[in-house]
Amino acid sequence: MMNRIAEADGMRRGGAERRDVLTDFVRKIHVNRSVGQMAALLVAAFAIFTILRPAVFLGSYNLQVIALAAPEIGILAIAMMVTMLSGGIDLSVVSIANASAITISMTYTAVSSRAGVELANSLALPLVLLGLVVGVAAGAINGLLIAKVGITPILATLGTMQLFNGLELVVTGGRTLYGAPAGLSTLGTTTFLGVPAIFLILVVVAVAIGVLLDRISLGFRIRYQGANAEASRFSGISSTRTLLATYTIVGLLGGIAGVVFLSRNPSASADYGASYTLLVIVIAVLGGTNPYGGRATVLGVVLATLCLQVVASGFTAMRLSSQQYAMAQGVILIGAMVLDYLRGRGSSR
Amino acid sequence: MDISPAPRPVLELRDIVKTYGGVHALDTVSFTLLPGEVHCLAGENGSGKSTLIKIISGVETPDSGVIVVGGERHASMTPASAIAAGVQVIYQDFSLFPNLSVAENIAMPRQRAVGGRFYSARAARPIAQGIVDELGLALDLDADVAALSVADKQLTAICRALVSDAQIIIMDEPTTALTGAEVTALFALVRRLQSRGVSLIFVSHKLDEVLRVSQRLTVLRNGTWVATGAAGDYDRDAIAGLMTGKDIDTSRVVSAVPADAAIALEVKGLGRPGAFADVDLVVRCGEIVGLTGLLGSGRGEIAEAIFGVRPATTGTIAVGGHPVRIQSIPDAVAAGIGYVPEDRLTQGLFLDDSIADNVVAASVTAFAGRARLLDRARMLAFIQSVASRLRIKAPNLSLAVRSLSGGNAQRVVLAKWLMTNPKVLLLNGPTVGVDVGSKSEILEILRTQASAGMGVVVISDDIPELYSACHRVLIVQGGRIVCELAGDAVRVETIEQRIAA
Numbered sequence: 001m002m003n004r005i006a007e008a009d010g011m012r013r014g015g016a017e018r019r020d021v022l023t024d025f026v027r028k029i030h031v032n033r034s035v036g037q038m039a040a041l042l043v044a045a046f047a048i049f050t051i052l053r054p055a056v057f058l059g060s061y062n063l064q065v066i067a068l069a070a071p072e073i074g075i076l077a078i079a080m081m082v083t084m085l086s087g088g089i090d091l092s093v094v095s096i097a098n099a100s101a102i103t104i105s106m107t108y109t110a111v112s113s114r115a116g117v118e119l120a121n122s123l124a125l126p127l128v129l130l131g132l133v134v135g136v137a138a139g140a141i142n143g144l145l146i147a148k149v150g151i152t153p154i155l156a157t158l159g160t161m162q163l164f165n166g167l168e169l170v171v172t173g174g175r176t177l178y179g180a181p182a183g184l185s186t187l188g189t190t191t192f193l194g195v196p197a198i199f200l201i202l203v204v205v206a207v208a209i210g211v212l213l214d215r216i217s218l219g220f221r222i223r224y225q226g227a228n229a230e231a232s233r234f235s236g237i238s239s240t241r242t243l244l245a246t247y248t249i250v251g252l253l254g255g256i257a258g259v260v261f262l263s264r265n266p267s268a269s270a271d272y273g274a275s276y277t278l279l280v281i282v283i284a285v286l287g288g289t290n291p292y293g294g295r296a297t298v299l300g301v302v303l304a305t306l307c308l309q310v311v312a313s314g315f316t317a318m319r320l321s322s323q324q325y326a327m328a329q330g331v332i333l334i335g336a337m338v339l340d341y342l343r344g345r346g347s348s349r
Numbered sequence: 350m351d352i353s354p355a356p357r358p359v360l361e362l363r364d365i366v367k368t369y370g371g372v373h374a375l376d377t378v379s380f381t382l383l384p385g386e387v388h389c390l391a392g393e394n395g396s397g398k399s400t401l402i403k404i405i406s407g408v409e410t411p412d413s414g415v416i417v418v419g420g421e422r423h424a425s426m427t428p429a430s431a432i433a434a435g436v437q438v439i440y441q442d443f444s445l446f447p448n449l450s451v452a453e454n455i456a457m458p459r460q461r462a463v464g465g466r467f468y469s470a471r472a473a474r475p476i477a478q479g480i481v482d483e484l485g486l487a488l489d490l491d492a493d494v495a496a497l498s499v500a501d502k503q504l505t506a507i508c509r510a511l512v513s514d515a516q517i518i519i520m521d522e523p524t525t526a527l528t529g530a531e532v533t534a535l536f537a538l539v540r541r542l543q544s545r546g547v548s549l550i551f552v553s554h555k556l557d558e559v560l561r562v563s564q565r566l567t568v569l570r571n572g573t574w575v576a577t578g579a580a581g582d583y584d585r586d587a588i589a590g591l592m593t594g595k596d597i598d599t600s601r602v603v604s605a606v607p608a609d610a611a612i613a614l615e616v617k618g619l620g621r622p623g624a625f626a627d628v629d630l631v632v633r634c635g636e637i638v639g640l641t642g643l644l645g646s647g648r649g650e651i652a653e654a655i656f657g658v659r660p661a662t663t664g665t666i667a668v669g670g671h672p673v674r675i676q677s678i679p680d681a682v683a684a685g686i687g688y689v690p691e692d693r694l695t696q697g698l699f700l701d702d703s704i705a706d707n708v709v710a711a712s713v714t715a716f717a718g719r720a721r722l723l724d725r726a727r728m729l730a731f732i733q734s735v736a737s738r739l740r741i742k743a744p745n746l747s748l749a750v751r752s753l754s755g756g757n758a759q760r761v762v763l764a765k766w767l768m769t770n771p772k773v774l775l776l777n778g779p780t781v782g783v784d785v786g787s788k789s790e791i792l793e794i795l796r797t798q799a800s801a802g803m804g805v806v807v808i809s810d811d812i813p814e815l816y817s818a819c820h821r822v823l824i825v826q827g828g829r830i831v832c833e834l835a836g837d838a839v840r841v842e843t844i845e846q847r848i849a850a
Contacts (some may be wrong), residue, residue: 217714217716217723220710230695234690237711242679
């Protein structure tokens, strides 16, 4: 974040030796490497599938599918990235999203069966807010366990993941619930200039988190916390407040993802997106997030999301199975890490 | 300055070159160690001392050069071949197992080395007892290492080295945490080891002490060999001159502080059970107060309590005349206290982040403007002004702090606190790992800050530095301030005597 500020400083001191300018330039590429790498990978994947199956892949249906499937995964991946930036992880974020969706769906169904469908539909906005409140509350529970009680994030959120998921199973009886405010379904089918509205939700979330990390002191504190928790403490930054805020915000993002679930499909269940948790970890890391904390970009994560969506729909276009897609995810992740290692070996020291 | 070695050296390094990413850590350095000698290796941080030791002990591989140990030529060593050749390094932290007993710690490496896959508690005891008796030490073999004093831990590490048939023992800063009596005991043991034919390399910045036992001395500067000679031919100033390549001003420069100057920090009856008790401390605006004592005396704990790291349980603290309650670090920062920690690398800096990010770490919140958005232009202006005021030397502020020298990195930590405009600045070991040139510049920064009205507390075991900069020096022993030196009483010898008393 500050690099961008400081770059201006570097330029202003124009008298710096050429070699310094050069090493600085190399360093900048290094910093933005993951973003560049993901952009290149995205273009490459797009090109490959376009060549292999131009008719299917470039069809507007296929592009719509990508733009509709990407937002929920993208928002969850951004949430995962924020926790990783702080040096933690949130395994419960998908359960939080489901909790939000289930709460909205159940309340909607309850209202519409007692007071009529019209009233229930007119309550779309309050219902969405209710879902977001559920997300915030669940995130705050994670935050309390991690920041106040001091449980390691991976264990705390593993626990709450099981807890939230169990509660959801009990409440829904393990069934898939049908029913969501009509407004949400409308949202899911609306497009602006061909771009689905829910894709714009992803864009808004990405910009908001970008502003948080770049322009708000909390964002700086989250990053300091992840870069070196000890130095952060010795700089007078309260890890309790920082982590509480981090996980609460991530809970909110989970709640938003739940709303997107319902917009795409007016149904909710406890086991929706069962494979998402690991997928969004993969995306966050592919997008350049340092799993040890302190380093991440929103742009990188968004590009990684799109990249994997392109691969997914490309595999569908090629009639390959979801198992083969899962393997491709693994290959891409390991490939990116190996590339990182090779490049790091060449340039470090 | 070449000494013609009459006896064959036990260790000889010829023309060692080691580069890290194009930077010469060692540039054609040669070094010889004679049988039964104590050889002092002196040099500033970054002079190549630690790289040389790593090459001897096989941790690092030289780019070129030859290592001759016990008559055998090697292009490089591995840790295993170094140990097999009788090389043992005793690091500052001793690398002991705190949860095992003294006997187990001493015998463990020997039992591993002879190829035993199974550890035998019964066999451990006689091995350990043998060496302890042989050296005439009073070590409790059954004590847990965690419970030992620093001096006893050091003895355990020495015994462990000898059990592995050490011919060459390298000791890194062996006297830093020892009392005067313990240093004397250590040196007596060193002479006994010499008489057994063991050669020792001492790496130390406490040159006075080390020269007492060393026969020869080698000085490195910026990765190159500068001098080797008989220890008796040099005094401290001569060595410091060789280490830095320039004359260093160690004279005392303190500004006059009026007796009625406002009080920046007042501490009364501060205590925390098991750490320190009854600490009274007054620091006036414009004053630099030194706090010293042996490692483990409680000097650092007092500073950490004032900064809220581990808060005191009794006593009061007032900053600028206002009583403050300090239960956490944010409390202390809000009260106007800054703290430059001893462990700069882990507690002071975000190594992979830019200089700018590091400098602003303690003060980001202050730059929040409308809608809580940070005013980046103002932020950068502040960062730049502080960085140039402290003369942080870097091509630009987006450089990662990891790439800075010790002196520059410490300036970054200082800058971080000056950004908060503190009333009181506590510094724990402000010049540890900083080269002599930067050292006097850092002290000059502290003088400037004090003159501008800040109260400064320096916690340090670098006595010439305390002498050079402090108006008063307080000496901590067993968690209490036992002595206060002011004015003409602040002298290097006096401080040394009182600390070791």
